[in-house]
Amino acid sequence: MNLRAIQAIYVNEMSRFFRTILQSFVSPVISTSLYFVVFGAAIGSRIQEVEGVTYAAFIVPGLVMLSVIMQSISNASFGIYFPKFVGTFFELLSAPVNFLEIVIGFVGAAATKALFIGAVILGTAAVFVDLQIQHPFAMVAFLVLTCLAFSLMGFIIGIWAKNFEQLQLVPLLIVTPLVFLGGSFYSTTMLPEFWQKVTLFNPVLYLISGFRWAFFGIADVPVGWSLLAIAAFFGICLLIVARIFQTGWRLRD
Amino acid sequence: MSAILQIRDLRKVYDGGFEALKGVTLDIEEGEILALLGPNGAGKTTLISTLCGITEPTSGSATVAGFDIKTQYRQARELIGLVPQEINLEPFSYVGANLHFSRGLFGKPRDDAKVEDVLRKLALWDKRANRVRELSGGMKRRVLIGKALAHEPRVLFLDEPTAGVDVALRKEMWDVVADLKAAGVTIILTTHYIEEAEAMADRVAVIRGGEILMVEKTADLMSRLGRKELTVELREPLTEVPAALSDYDLQLSADGTALTYSYDTQAERTGIAGLMRAFTDAGIVLKDLHTSQSSLEDIFVDLVEEGADT
Structure with missing residues (x-):
């Protein structure tokens, strides 16, 4: 294992994050505050409690997941696409590193950034609502796994993308709808029975459900399924990345 | 090594x-x-x-x-x-x-x-x-x-x-x-x-x-591949290469003040000694002379063109 290479990639990626630390910090604080003003105070006051939890508190896990998923994808996809774009990617290919080391460096950094932003959002949320976390360890575990899994997915998108438009395409057309329709802002029990069944095919539902369970002890699907879903998603992404590096797809001419 | x-x-x-x-x-x-x-x-x-x-x-x-x-x-x-x-x-x-x-x-x-x-x-x-x-x-x-x-x-x-x-x-x-x-x-x-x-x-x-x-x-x-060129600068310009020197493949410069002789450094006889005598016999007075080796570029072009022919 070329640990120094992993460290070099990680530090290099994080330095880009620290160069823009202020906007990394400010924008989630502002957007989260807006969500609370709109959903928590303005609309939320007219929505009844969801399974004993105020609506403002209920949306916190979904809100964190929404940001963390989008951040993981955009950080990781940009992180690996940028070297391809400016041409510095050759150095990674010619260095004594294997694909796992490259992935750990890039995905680790992307996940770290997403985790940081998730923590900022949670902190902001705590200002607005009285947060209770029933299973803190499970909460952290879900958060970390989600960051890692979606950073991996972002990594794949970054390798696949041939231009900046494509970089935005998957998050915009697939991930955003899945996250919004995965129960970020509602419980699936609020849906008609048919749509409850359909929602079960949305993988993001399992993440949000499990994450929400860690906070309030309530879930749309059994928490075991949630863990299984995220582990499976992580595994699939890892297999795809391994295959990409094996074949050199979009990496080598 | x-x-x-x-x-x-x-x-x-x-x-x-x-x-x-x-x-x-x-x-x-x-x-x-x-x-x-x-x-x-x-x-x-x-x-x-x-x-x-x-x-x-x-x-x-x-x-x-x-x-x-x-x-x-x-x-x-x-x-x-x-x-x-x-x-x-x-x-x-x-x-x-x-x-x-x-x-x-x-x-x-x-x-x-x-x-x-x-x-x-x-x-x-x-x-x-x-x-x-x-x-x-x-x-x-x-x-x-x-x-x-x-x-x-x-x-x-x-x-x-x-x-x-x-x-x-x-x-x-x-x-x-x-x-x-x-x-x-x-x-x-x-x-x-x-x-x-x-x-x-x-x-x-x-x-x-x-x-x-x-x-x-x-x-x-x-x-091995290099050819050398001998350039002879003349005191008096010439209008054409004198007949006495026609045995040598000489190039006269445009203003007539220099003659160039191309030869193979690896050849048994380069012909330089004979050329010098011929100059004296023809009564041509030299001002200066220098040699230059053909560059790698010439060699390279030769090689690549040779390859292209086959």
């Missing part, structure tokens, strides 16, 4: 079916400078990319200091530094951080003194805290060399180090290369500036159409 780089029957066929390398076999000695000379599309960059791990060879093998580039890629690549043709740098990154990154990527522990040393040698120490985008083109190129040297490679590939570079900077690059050679680094440079190969290289390998046409010591190549 032993071969630090051994290339055996290396082939590369791209997905489209284009055969960029047609079985290249080449030994490169430790400490030498080898110029890989060839026209555009000859396979120079493909050869370098394949040796450095950027493209996968279709068949064949290569070793660096005995380490196979595929099965022992870690050990092999640790010994290699690559300076690419294009200026590939992150515009917002810092010069110093760039070198530290490259060093780490190649598995070497952080070493501020070593990085400082490289930066100073490349006259970049004052720019260490600058962003790449603030640098001139020549400085950027030196940052690329710095990145390639940061992990102390024993073999350095320079892919067209002076392409699109002005004369002053080209000289500067040559000095950098000379210093590296003095430090014992083996250097493989690609170029299509023949004067570059002539000025720097110990040996020249001519590559065309994915094949090595020949590998020879630069000096041997020059003398």
Whole structure:
């Protein structure tokens, strides 16, 4: 294992994050505050409690997941696409590193950034609502796994993308709808029975459900399924990345 | 001297079916400078990319200091530094951080003194805290060399180090290369500036159409294939080549003040002595004379054209 290479990639990626630390910090604080003003105070006051939890508190896990998923994808996809774009990617290919080391460096950094932003959002949320976390360890575990899994997915998108438009395409057309329709802002029990069944095919539902369970002890699907879903998603992404590096797809001419 | 780089029957066929390398076999000695000379599309960059791990060879093998580039890629690549043709740098990154990154990527522990040393040698120490985008083109190129040297490679590939570079900077690059050679680094440079190969290289390998046409010591190549030209400046201009000198294939300059005689240095008789006598007999008074060797460029063009005919 070329640990120094992993460290070099990680530090290099994080330095880009620290160069823009202020906007990394400010924008989630502002957007989260807006969500609370709109959903928590303005609309939320007219929505009844969801399974004993105020609506403002209920949306916190979904809100964190929404940001963390989008951040993981955009950080990781940009992180690996940028070297391809400016041409510095050759150095990674010619260095004594294997694909796992490259992935750990890039995905680790992307996940770290997403985790940081998730923590900022949670902190902001705590200002607005009285947060209770029933299973803190499970909460952290879900958060970390989600960051890692979606950073991996972002990594794949970054390798696949041939231009900046494509970089935005998957998050915009697939991930955003899945996250919004995965129960970020509602419980699936609020849906008609048919749509409850359909929602079960949305993988993001399992993440949000499990994450929400860690906070309030309530879930749309059994928490075991949630863990299984995220582990499976992580595994699939890892297999795809391994295959990409094996074949050199979009990496080598 | 032993071969630090051994290339055996290396082939590369791209997905489209284009055969960029047609079985290249080449030994490169430790400490030498080898110029890989060839026209555009000859396979120079493909050869370098394949040796450095950027493209996968279709068949064949290569070793660096005995380490196979595929099965022992870690050990092999640790010994290699690559300076690419294009200026590939992150515009917002810092010069110093760039070198530290490259060093780490190649598995070497952080070493501020070593990085400082490289930066100073490349006259970049004052720019260490600058962003790449603030640098001139020549400085950027030196940052690329710095990145390639940061992990102390024993073999350095320079892919067209002076392409699109002005004369002053080209000289500067040559000095950098000379210093590296003095430090014992083996250097493989690609170029299509023949004067570059002539000025720097110990040996020249001519590559065309994915094949090595020949590998020879630069000096041997020059003398073996080289023709010399003798230019005679005349005191009195001539309107035509005198009949007495018609046995020699002489060219009269446009203003009639100089005669040029071309001869083969390797021939049994160069004909110079006879020519001199003939001048005296014809009563032509010489003002000055000098000889010049035909450049590697002429040799190269001859070779490539020969190859094209077959």
